[in-house]
Amino acid sequence: MKKSGESEPYEKEFLELIAKGFRLLVERREQEIRDEIARQAKSDTKEIVTTAIETEQQLSEREVLPPVCTISDIMDYFKVSRTTVSKLINSEQIKSYKIGNKARVKREWVLEYEETLITKSNNKIFR
Structure with a gap:
């Protein structure tokens, strides 16, 4: 037990x-x-x-951007309309040349235009 x-x-x-x-x-x-x-x-x-x-x-x-841009490339890059890009080219704000009846723009020219926009906007900000 x-x-x-x-x-x-x-x-x-x-x-x-x-x-x-x-x-x-x-x-x-x-x-x-x-x-x-x-x-x-x-x-x-x-x-x-x-x-x-x-x-x-x-x-x-x-x-x-490709080395040589079309209007469509520029439209996509800046997110603007075809009309806006055409006006910029026709007013020579963006340099261009034609192949046949099609406008072509060197990448450098697009970037130059972009730089002018940046410079202008910077000048307006600091005034």
């Missing part, structure tokens, strides 16, 4: 096994949570990188 406060040896082993099983379950769940957080972070990072790459491509496509 056992004394009061004493437990059978198998009861102690049984309780230790239960405690060990519980610790294993907790550890497994913690690892699942860490894995899920890592997956989510990887997914978020991938989405951020993809968005950044797409934005970079859109900017580079928009900002790069």
